[in-house]
Amino acid sequence: MRAAFASRIDETDPLSALTVGERPEPAPAGDDWVTVEVRASSLNHHDLWSLRGVGLAEKQLPMILGCDAAGIAPDGREVVVYPVVPTPADPRGLSILSEHHQGTLADRVAVPAANLIPKPAALTFEDVACLPTAWLTAYRMLTSRGRVAEADAVLVQGAGGGVATAAVVLAAAMGKRVYATSRDPGKRERIAALGATAVEPGARLPERVGVVIETVGEATFDHSLKCAGFGARIVVSGATAGHLPRVNLRRVFAMSLEILGTSMGTPDELAALLDLCVESGVRPVVDSVFGFGEAAAAFARLASGVAFGKIVLDHTR
Incomplete structure (x- = not known):
């Protein structure tokens, strides 16, 4: 074969x-x-x-x-x-x-x-x-790990890649305000068309967010910490730009932040993702x-x- x-x-x-x-x-x-x-x-x-x-x-x-x-x-x-x-x-x-x-x-x-x-x-x-890898990972990051239902706004770092792009689309479909970073002006334009406010890496946001989707690592992690609101969840599933970021622990405990790792998801979560795509029209x-x-x-x-x-x-x- x-x-x-x-x-x-x-x-x-x-x-x-x-x-x-x-x-x-x-x-x-x-x-x-x-x-x-x-x-x-x-x-x-x-x-x-x-x-x-x-x-x-x-x-x-x-x-x-x-x-x-x-x-x-x-x-x-x-x-x-x-x-x-x-x-x-x-x-x-x-x-x-x-x-x-x-x-x-x-x-x-x-x-x-x-x-x-x-x-x-x-x-x-x-x-x-x-869906089974990148989109399932993004779905799990937002739902069971990120508890996005408790948040009004989401930051997605490094939009353009499979997981990050999926997170933008899914978070927007869930009715959240979505901010997304990319170094590429062309990708920022395309991300904006998917329902996000697209910004350059490190840019100041108009508000702190309840969930950060982090797949980049060293290059963006300090920005993720600064953009996270009180009690926010920073969910990590990758480190394409380095896996040993400097972490300001004072900010972590002062803002009661949660840093959560995840990968993939469960069969039930994949079935739920399929249902969401059908019901919301997301593709x-x-x-x-x-x-x-x-x-x-x-x-x-x-x-x-x-x-x-x-x-x-x-x-x-």
Whole structure:
């Protein structure tokens, strides 16, 4: 079957470690596993980190990449694949597809039957293939971790990336005032069109916010602290610009701030996110759609940093 996989590890030139070619059919890891015919998948920066060897060792190669997918279950149902699977070999007891188990960037993927979430008829395969990693992470950051229902305003740092862009759209759909930062004037213009007040990094906001969505790290964390109101939650799911920021602890305790880490979400949260998309009319922001045969070009766009929203692979072409 066709697949996009890590054939080796290259820390400095990850794209050179990507191979698009034939791989064996997926092997279910247990009696409760099933094989899904993939119709659409989407890329994440996790895929580039895997090619660099972060979370992926040489002995695990070749490894089919990809966390996100939607397709057809063996019984004919249209489904979304929840990508977190039980993994006794991992210290966490679980892992994301493409870490210990072959990923979704292939014609077929094997997953536990319990990981199949019904796809709403109102959403396309391309829509739902964007949701299980970046959009689910953003949803969890806002809801169960950020308790956004208690807030009037939200700050999203580094809008333009998958999680940050999702957070802007979802927070706006939840009726919150949304502020979003980006260094790129073009991305600020596009973020404003999604319902946010777009500002330059470090800019003073007209108010303090109740929730900060932080995926950038060192470059923005001091600004996040300064923009957080009393009792606010700063929710962290990434550190693309450094993972060791200086933290003003006086501000943390004086303002009763909560700094919360999170990653991904639960199957129930993914189902709730699907319901929200149907009920509110929200759709994922898609940067571009590539045919599966163009997977290498899709990875090159992801690595370039110019994408705004999700990059999708259409497995039907």
